[in-house]
Amino acid sequence: MNKRQLLKDALLFFPAAGVLPSLVAEAVASVEPAPSPVVPGYDPKSHWYGMGVDVGKCIGCNRCVEACKAENGVPEEPFYFRTWIERYRIHADGEVTVDCISTREGQPEQAEPEDPTVVRTFFVPKLCNQCANPPCVQVCPVGATYQTEDGVVLVDATRCIGCRYCIQACPYGARYLNPKTRTADKCTFCYHRITEGLLPACVEVCPTEARIFGDLEAHADRLVRFHRVNEISVLKPDLNTEPKVLYASLDGEVR
Amino acid sequence: MNGAMPESLYEQLSHQLSQVVGFIYPNEVETQWAILIVVYPYITGIVAGAFILASLVKVFNVVEVQPIYRLALLTALAFMLVAGMPLQLHLGHPERAYEIFFTPQPSSAMAMFGFVYLWYLLGVLLIEIWFEYRQQIVLMAQKSRGIMKAVYGALSLYSKDLSPAAIEFDHKASKVVTIIGIPSAFLLHGYVGFIFGSVKANPWWGSVLMPIVFLMSAIVSGIAMVMFIYIILSLIRNEKLDMRCLDKVGLFLLVAIIVDFALEALDYIHRPWWSYRSCWACSCRS
Numbered sequence: 001m002n003k004r005q006l007l008k009d010a011l012l013f014f015p016a017a018g019v020l021p022s023l024v025a026e027a028v029a030s031v032e033p034a035p036s037p038v039v040p041g042y043d044p045k046s047h048w049y050g051m052g053v054d055v056g057k058c059i060g061c062n063r064c065v066e067a068c069k070a071e072n073g074v075p076e077e078p079f080y081f082r083t084w085i086e087r088y089r090i091h092a093d094g095e096v097t098v099d100c101i102s103t104r105e106g107q108p109e110q111a112e113p114e115d116p117t118v119v120r121t122f123f124v125p126k127l128c129n130q131c132a133n134p135p136c137v138q139v140c141p142v143g144a145t146y147q148t149e150d151g152v153v154l155v156d157a158t159r160c161i162g163c164r165y166c167i168q169a170c171p172y173g174a175r176y177l178n179p180k181t182r183t184a185d186k187c188t189f190c191y192h193r194i195t196e197g198l199l200p201a202c203v204e205v206c207p208t209e210a211r212i213f214g215d216l217e218a219h220a221d222r223l224v225r226f227h228r229v230n231e232i233s234v235l236k237p238d239l240n241t242e243p244k245v246l247y248a249s250l251d252g253e254v255r
Numbered sequence: 256m257n258g259a260m261p262e263s264l265y266e267q268l269s270h271q272l273s274q275v276v277g278f279i280y281p282n283e284v285e286t287q288w289a290i291l292i293v294v295y296p297y298i299t300g301i302v303a304g305a306f307i308l309a310s311l312v313k314v315f316n317v318v319e320v321q322p323i324y325r326l327a328l329l330t331a332l333a334f335m336l337v338a339g340m341p342l343q344l345h346l347g348h349p350e351r352a353y354e355i356f357f358t359p360q361p362s363s364a365m366a367m368f369g370f371v372y373l374w375y376l377l378g379v380l381l382i383e384i385w386f387e388y389r390q391q392i393v394l395m396a397q398k399s400r401g402i403m404k405a406v407y408g409a410l411s412l413y414s415k416d417l418s419p420a421a422i423e424f425d426h427k428a429s430k431v432v433t434i435i436g437i438p439s440a441f442l443l444h445g446y447v448g449f450i451f452g453s454v455k456a457n458p459w460w461g462s463v464l465m466p467i468v469f470l471m472s473a474i475v476s477g478i479a480m481v482m483f484i485y486i487i488l489s490l491i492r493n494e495k496l497d498m499r500c501l502d503k504v505g506l507f508l509l510v511a512i513i514v515d516f517a518l519e520a521l522d523y524i525h526r527p528w529w530s531y532r533s534c535w536a537c538s539c540r541s
Contacts, residue, residue, distance in 0.1 A: 005263070079268045079284050086278075098278040126280075135456060141366035142354040161354055162347015164287040165365050171456035173280025177287065179264060182347030239455055 042195045047150035048217040049189055050244035051203070052226040053125050055251070057210035060085050060123035064202035064211065065102045071190060071201035078103040080176045082187040083127035083202050088253060090120040096253050124254050125210065127202070128153065128174035128187035129235060129243030136166035136175065136186075145184065151216075151244060152191055157183045171239050189213070216244065291341040296447050296469065297476060298338040303444035304477010305331040306380065306436060308504070313433040319503035326488070327481045328384050334480075335376055364450045375443045379436040385412075386429040393417055444473040464522050471515035478508045 068083045069076060084102040091097070101123070134153050137145050144159035145166050155166075160183035167175040167184060178185040190200035194213070198204070203213040214223025223246075230248035236255065237243075247254075272284050309327035311317040320327075343349050356373075359366035393415060396407035414421075445466035452465030482504055489496050 077265060077268070078281065079272070081281050084281050100278070100281045103272070103281050138362045139365065139454070140360055141363040141369070142351075142358050143360040159351070159354065159358075160348065161351040163345075163365065164347070165363070167282075167287045169454050169456050173283045176282040176285065177347060179261065184347075 039195050044149040044195075046217075047215050048244075049151050049194065050130065050214065050216040050223055050246060051127070051189070051200075052212035052214070052223050052230075052246045052248065054210050054212070054226075054230070054248045055122055055124055055254075056249045057208045058085070058123040058125055059208055059210075060087060060101055061207065062102055063205045063207065064125060067201040067205040068187075071193075072188070074185070075179060080178070080185075082174075082185070083125060086124045086126060086254075088122055088124060088251065089115070089118045090251075090253070091115075091117045092119050093117070122251065124247075124250070125202075126172065126174070127245060128170075128189075129172055129241065129245045130187075130189060132242035132244055133240060135169045135171065135239075135241060139165045139169040141165065148191070152189050152194075153186070154188055154191060155184050155186060157181050157185075160184050171236050171241065172243075288345075291345040295338065295341045295345075296444075298334050298341070299447055300444055300469070300473030300476045301334045301480045302331045302338060302375075302380075302477070303440040303470070303473040304475065304479075305334070305481050306440045306477070307474055308478050308481055308507070310433045310437050310440075311507070313430050314437065317503065319500050322497045322500045323481060323485050323504070325387065326485055328380075328387060330481050330484055331477075332380055332384055335380060339372075364446070364453050368446055368450060371443055371446050375439050379432060379439045383429050383432040383436060386425045386432065389414065389425050390417065390422055441470060445470050462522060464518060468515070468518045468522065471511060471518055474511040475508065475515050478504060478511060482508065 062085055064083055065081065065085060068074060068081075072082060074080055074082055081102060084100055087099050087101050089097045130151060130153055132151065134145075134147060137147055137153060140146075141163060142159055142161055144156045144161070145153065146156070147153050157178075162177065162182050162184070164177055164184065167177060170186075175184055175186045177183070190198070190202075193200060199213050200211075203211045212222050212226045214221040214226070216223060216227070218224060226248065227246060230246075232246045232248060233250045234243040234246060268284055271286070275284065305327045308320065309324055309331065312320045312324040343352055346352055355366055355369045359369065361367070389411060392407055392411040394417070396404055396411055396415075399407060448466035448469030451460045451469075452462055455461050482501065485501075486496065488494075
C-alpha cells in the first residue's frame with residue numbers, strides 16, 4: 001500500500017467513527033430481511049435453479065463472457081469475471097497446460113501456430129457453482145451474502161463490508177472485489193432476468209448451446225433431461241459444497 | 256465503465272498477472288488478504304503473548320518475572336487498542352465495520368471473533384489492569400487537583416478505599432481475572448488461527464494445527480516484544496537491567512521458539528507425505 005492509498009483509506013476510516021448516532025436506527029432497520037429482488041407474482045419457493053455445461057460443445061468463442069460483462073456491469077479489466085473460459089491442452093507426454101482465454105485483451109493479431117505435441121484440447125466454461133452448501137455464505141460475518149429460496153447465492157452490496165472472507169472461502173475462484181463498489185461480487189445467474197422468465201445472458205448468447213439453464217426440481221425441464229442423459233460431474237466434489245453447475249463430459253484433469 | 260478503476264490498482268494487477276507461473280483462476284490474480292492481514296495476527300499475537308507472560312507472575316508465581324509484570328500488561332493493552340486498525344483499513348467499507356457486532360452471522364468465524372476480541376479487551380485485560388493500578392490511581396486522585404483530580408477520580412471509578420483489606424481484595428481479584436485470562440488469551444489467538452484454518456478452499460491454511468501454531472507464535476512474539484520494550488525503556492530511563500528477570504524470560508522465549516519451530520516443522524514434513532498436488536485448490540500446476 002502506498003502513502004496516497006493509506007491517506008485515502010484513513011479518510012474513509014476516521015469519519016467512520018462518527019456514525020455512532022445512526023447505529024441504533026441502522027440496527028433496527030437491519031433486523032428486517034433484505035428486500036427481495038423479485039418481480040410480483042414470482043414464487044421463489046417453487047424453483048431450485050442450476051446450470052448444465054456440456055464441455056464437448058464449447059468452442060471457446062468467449063461470447064458468454066462478453067455478454068455477462070455487458071449485462072451485469074462487470075469491470076472490463078481482465079481481473080474480474082463472473083464467468084470465464086479455460087483452455088486445457090493435453091500433450092503427448094501426458095502433460096496438461098491450462099490457460100484462461102478470457103483474460104486476453106483484444107483479438108489476437110494472428111492465429112496461434114499449431115503445437116504438434118498437443119494431442120487433445122478442450123474448453124471449460126467456469127462460473128459460480130451456486131453451491132447448495134455454499135462456503136462463502138457460511139463465512140460472511142454480516143450475512144451480506146445469502147442463498148435465495150430458489151437456490152441462487154447473492155451478495156447484498158448495501159450490507160457487504162468488503163472483508164473478502166467469502167473470496168478466500170470460495171474454492172472455485174468465482175468471486176472478486178468489485179473496484180467500483182468495493183464490495184464482493186459474483187455471478188447471480190442473472191437473477192433479474194430469470195425471475196422474469198428469461199435466460200441468463202451467458203446461456204442466451206451461447207451459439208452451440210453448451211450451457212443449459214433450468215430448474216432442477218421441475219418435472220419437465222431441459223436441465224432435468226440434461227442431468228438424466230449425460231454422465232454428470234461437478235467440480236471439487238470432495239469439498240462437499242454440492243455445486244448446482246453440472247458438467248457433462250468433463251475431463252478428470254479439470255479442477 | 257473503466258473509469259472507476261484506479262490506474263494504480265490496474266498497473267499493480269497487470270504486474271502481478273505477469274508474475275503468475277502455471278495457471279490460477281483469473282479472479283485470483285488480486286491478492287485479497289495482503290500486508291494488512293499479515294500485520295494484524297502479529298499484533299494480536301503480541302497481545303496474547305504479553306498477557307501469558309504476565310500471568311506467569313500472578314498464577315504460576317515466577318517471582319523473577321515480577322519486574323516486568325506491569326510492563327507486560329501495558330504492552331498487551333497498547334497493542335490490543337490498535338490491533339483492529341489494520342483490519343479496519345483493509346475493509347472495502349470501513350464505515351460498515353460495526354455491522355459485525357450489530358448483525359453478526361453465527362456461522363462465520365470472523366463474526367464470532369468480534370465478540371472474543373471484545374470479551375478479552377473488556378472482560379479480562381481492562382479489569383486486570385484496573386485492579387492492578389487501583390491503589391496508585393486512588394493515591395494520584397488524592398494528590399492532584401483540578402481537572403486531573405476529576406480524571407483520576409473517574410479512572411478509579413470513585414473508589415477511595417485504601418485499607419489493607421481493600422488492597423488484599425485487589426490482589427485476589429486480579430489473580431482470579433488472570434486465571435480466567437489465560438484460557439481467554441489462548442482463545443483469542445487460537446481463534447485467529449481458526450479463522451484461517453477453517454478456510455477449506457485453501458489447503459495451505461486448512462490445517463487443524465493452525466490454531467496451535469498461531470498460539471505458539473503469539474507467545475514467541477509477545478515475550479520477545481516485552482523483552483525488547485523493557486530493554487529500550489531501561490536504556491531511556493538509564494536504569495540497570497534486571498538480568499535475573501531477563502534470563503528467566505529468555506528461557507521461556509527459547510522454549511516457546513522450540514515448540515513453535517517443532518509445530519511448523521511438523522506441518523512442513525506432513526505436507527509432502529500427503530503430497531497434495533502443489534496448489535490443488537487454485538489449480539495452479541507449477
